[in-house]
Amino acid sequence: MTVADETDATLVTLDQVKADxxxxxxxxxxxxxxxxxxxxxxxxxxxxxxxxxxxNATHDIDWSYDVRFGxxxxxxxxxxxxxVVGNESPVPAELLNNFRWEYQAWMVSQFLHGEQGALVTxxxxxxxxxxxxxxxxxxxxxADEARHxxxxxxxxxxxxxxxxxxxxxxxxxxxxxxxxxxxxxxxxGMQVVVEGLAxxxxxxxxxxxxxxxITSITRMIARDEARHIxxxxxxxxxxxxxxxxxxxxxxxxxxxxxxxLMSKRFLLREVWERxxxxxxxxxxxxxxxxxxxxxxxxLFQQVIHVLRQLGLxxxxxxxxxxxxxxxxxEAFRTIV
Numbered sequence: 076m077t078v079a080d081e082t083d084a085t086l087v088t089l090d091q092v093k094a095d096x097x098x099x100x101x102x103x104x105x106x107x108x109x110x111x112x113x114x115x116x117x118x119x120x121x122x123x124x125x126x127x128x129x130x131n132a133t134h135d136i137d138w139s140y141d142v143r144f145g146x147x148x149x150x151x152x153x154x155x156x157x158x159v160v161g162n163e164s165p166v167p168a169e170l171l172n173n174f175r176w177e178y179q180a181w182m183v184s185q186f187l188h189g190e191q192g193a194l195v196t197x198x199x200x201x202x203x204x205x206x207x208x209x210x211x212x213x214x215x216x217x218a219d220e221a222r223h224x225x226x227x228x229x230x231x232x233x234x235x236x237x238x239x240x241x242x243x244x245x246x247x248x249x250x251x252x253x254x255x256x257x258x259x260x261x262x263x264g265m266q267v268v269v270e271g272l273a274x275x276x277x278x279x280x281x282x283x284x285x286x287x288x289i290t291s292i293t294r295m296i297a298r299d300e301a302r303h304i305x306x307x308x309x310x311x312x313x314x315x316x317x318x319x320x321x322x323x324x325x326x327x328x329x330x331x332x333x334x335x336l337m338s339k340r341f342l343l344r345e346v347w348e349r350x351x352x353x354x355x356x357x358x359x360x361x362x363x364x365x366x367x368x369x370x371x372x373x374l375f376q377q378v379i380h381v382l383r384q385l386g387l388x389x390x391x392x393x394x395x396x397x398x399x400x401x402x403x404x405e406a407f408r409t410i411v
Contacts, residue, residue, distance in 0.1 A: 102256060106204065137288070179289070199253070245336070265307075267378060279374075
C-alpha cells in the first residue's frame with residue numbers, strides 16, 4: 076500500500092461522521108487581552124494546581140482487568156443496583172443482574188457525553204472570557220476534558236462494549252449553551268450545573284461501581300471536577316452583585332430551565348425502554364423511591380451550595396428544587 080493509499084484508508088470525511096454530529100449555530104464575541112503582566116490571582120493559582128495534577132489515561136489506569144458485561148452480580152458487587160431491590164421495584168428479580176449492567180452503561184455513557192459537552196463549552200470560554208488568567212485556566216481545563224472523554228470512551232469501547240445515546244435533557248442544555256453569547260451563562264450552565272452534578276455523581280460512582288477500572292477513572296476525574304467548579308465559583312463571585320434586576324432575572328430563567336432539564340435526566344427512561352420494562356412505572360419509581368430521592372438530593376447539593384455562594388439561590392429556584400424532589404426544605408433555611 077502506498078502512502079497515499081494508507082492516508083485515504085484512514086481519512087475520516089465529514090460525510091462519514093455527519094450522522095453523529097450535533098451542529099449548533101452560534102454568534103459570539105471573541106476577546107483577546109494584551110495584558111500579560113504578573114499573575115497572582117486565585118485563578119492563576121488554580122492553573123498551577125491543574126498543571127501539577129495532570130494524569131495520563133493510558134499509563135495511570137490499569138486496563139488489564141477483565142470486565143465482562145452481564146457477569147453475575149457477585150463478581151463486581153451488587154451495590155450499584157441496590158435501589159431497585161424490593162417489592163415496589165419495576166425490575167423483576169430475574170432481571171436485576173441485567174439492570175445493574177444497563178444502569179452502569181447508561182451512567183458511564185452520560186458521563187462521556189457530558190465530558191464532551193464540557194470539552195466544547197470550555198473551549199468556548201477560552202475564546203470569549205476577557206480575563207487572561209481565565210483564558211489560560213480554561214485552556215488547561217480543555218486538556219482535562221479531552222482526557223476524560225478518552226478514558227470514558229475507552230472504557231465503553233473496550234470493556235462494556237455497549238452504550239447509550241445522550242440523554243435528551245443534557246442534549247437540550249448543551250445546545251443552549253453552545254448557542255449562548257454571554258460567557259457568564261456558559262459558566263453557570265457548565266461549571267456550576269453540569270460540573271457540579273458530575274462531581275457528585277463521579278464521587279458516588281467511584282465507591283459504588285464494582286470493577287477497579289471504572290473506579291479508578293471516576294476517582295481521578297472527580298479530583299479534576301473539583302478544580303473546575305472552583306474555577307467557575309472564583310470567576311463568577313461578585314459578578315451578579317453588579318447586574319441589574321433584569322439581567323439577574325435572565326440568569327434565573329436560564330438556571331430554572333437548566334435544573335429542570337437535568338432533573339429529568341435522572342429518571343432513567345432510556346434504561347426502562349431498553350430493557351422493555353413498564354416505562355411509566357419506572358418513571359414513577361425513579362421519582363418517588365426513597366433511595367432515588369436521596370440520590371438526586373446528593374447530586375444537587377453541590378449545585379445548591381454554589382448558587383448560594385454566588386447569590387443566585389432565589390425563591391423561584393428553591394421552589395423548583397423542592398417541587399422536583401431535588402432537595403429537602405432544610406437545605407434552604409438560610410434563605411431570607
